[in-house]
Amino acid sequence: MMTLQKIQAVIVEDESAAREVLKNYLTKYCPQVEVIGEAQNIKEAVPLLHEVKPQLVFLDVEMPFGNAFDVLEACKDLQFETIFVTAFSEYSLKALNQSAAYYLLKPISIEELIVAVNKVQQHILNHELFNRNKIIVENFRETQPEKKQVILPTLEGFEVVKMEDIVRLRGNGNFTDLYLADGTKKMVCRFLKHFTEILPFPFLRVHKSHIININYVKSYNKGGYVVLNDQAEIEVSPTYKEQFLKNFK
Numbered sequence: 001m002m003t004l005q006k007i008q009a010v011i012v013e014d015e016s017a018a019r020e021v022l023k024n025y026l027t028k029y030c031p032q033v034e035v036i037g038e039a040q041n042i043k044e045a046v047p048l049l050h051e052v053k054p055q056l057v058f059l060d061v062e063m064p065f066g067n068a069f070d071v072l073e074a075c076k077d078l079q080f081e082t083i084f085v086t087a088f089s090e091y092s093l094k095a096l097n098q099s100a101a102y103y104l105l106k107p108i109s110i111e112e113l114i115v116a117v118n119k120v121q122q123h124i125l126n127h128e129l130f131n132r133n134k135i136i137v138e139n140f141r142e143t144q145p146e147k148k149q150v151i152l153p154t155l156e157g158f159e160v161v162k163m164e165d166i167v168r169l170r171g172n173g174n175f176t177d178l179y180l181a182d183g184t185k186k187m188v189c190r191f192l193k194h195f196t197e198i199l200p201f202p203f204l205r206v207h208k209s210h211i212i213n214i215n216y217v218k219s220y221n222k223g224g225y226v227v228l229n230d231q232a233e234i235e236v237s238p239t240y241k242e243q244f245l246k247n248f249k
Helices: 016-029 042-052 068-074 090-098 110-125 132-141 192-198 238-248
Strands: 007-012 033-039 056-060 081-086 102-105 149-153 158-162 166-172 175-180 185-188 203-207 210-213 217-221 225-228 233-235
Touching (some): 007 042, 016 033, 166 192, 192 210, 203 233, 210 233, 217 238
Parallel strands (some): 007 033, 056 081, 081 102
Antiparallel strands (some): 166 210, 175 185
């Protein structure tokens, strides 16, 4: 019987105790992972990653001499999956969520670690080589929110779109229908609530089932609906009406 090759991984974390905990968890709960290197800061991490070329990097977000995004920028010529490890930071989490990145909050949950490693393993086994790291870095560096990119998990894989090209989103059970300025529609494997949390202004929720980009608003009818540039008529529910109208005073 053929045995699967282990996923070769590197841990980049400035706290030695945290590195030891993660290594122990991987040994005990994720035996498919083999740790082939460790680094405690960006100065150690960049040459190490170029030397050993891992398939997976566990990357602390905040470190001495730079952060996780600096590491990815310096290693953009390499192809590896990344699982970020972070203490809570609203800004960094929003950037990671927009990029559909895998991350673990400190202290690390064993269950979440297993889930993240299993997802990465599936990508590697299915040869789903997708340079998510490039999008993550570009989003982190971009200062204009509407210019950021969103990675959309679909039934077929992933698609990348710029936020400014999204006209509206509609909840569709366990999925979200996303409508773009070029007239295309994408079915995304996420609840609408996910996009409420990651999409910045000018995106507004106007109904329990609808989020719109107010840059595409054509008119508002006092009967309680908005008309967008794609001619879609979207109901504005009383719950969201005041917040919506505030942007047009």
